[in-house]
Amino acid sequence: MDEDRLFRLSGATRRDARVEAWFAADHDGLRALAGRWFARMLACGADVGGLLHDGHPTACVGDAAFGYVDAFSAHVNVGFFHGAALxxxxxxxxxxxxxxRHVxxxxxxxxxxxxxxxLIAAGCRDIRSRLAAGY
Known part of the structure; x- marks a missing residue:
């Protein structure tokens, strides 16, 4: 079923230098706010890593993306690739x-x-479940 298909990204690691550089380039504090929630995503388990995808930090279980953060001029998005199912x-x-979906x-x-x-914990569990089901 197409809506169950996972978004796969290779190269997620526990510490990605490009992700760290993205957070270090914080000029207005919004990336620090995003970083707090990205850290919560990474804390979901030893199988969770991060990488920079399309210019924003993305959290993956293995190679399956489940969440991301991004900072804009006046807000931060904490997003979920399968958020509609959460x-x-x-x-x-x-x-x-x-x-x-995003917050x-x-x-x-x-x-x-x-x-x-x-929501972060549910997003991670959802991806693990999809992985276990063979998607």
């Missing part, structure tokens, strides 16, 4: 695409940290 009781996810973070606006942490 449980979101707090209603944090935005987007209308077939698969992808938009802005300075000065509170975020439900527990709910976002749960």
């Amino acid at each position: 449980p979101d009781p707090a209603g944090l996810l935005e987007g209308t695409g077939k698969r992808m 938009k973070l802005r300075y000065g606006k509170p975020v439900d940290e527990d709910a976002l942490g749960a």
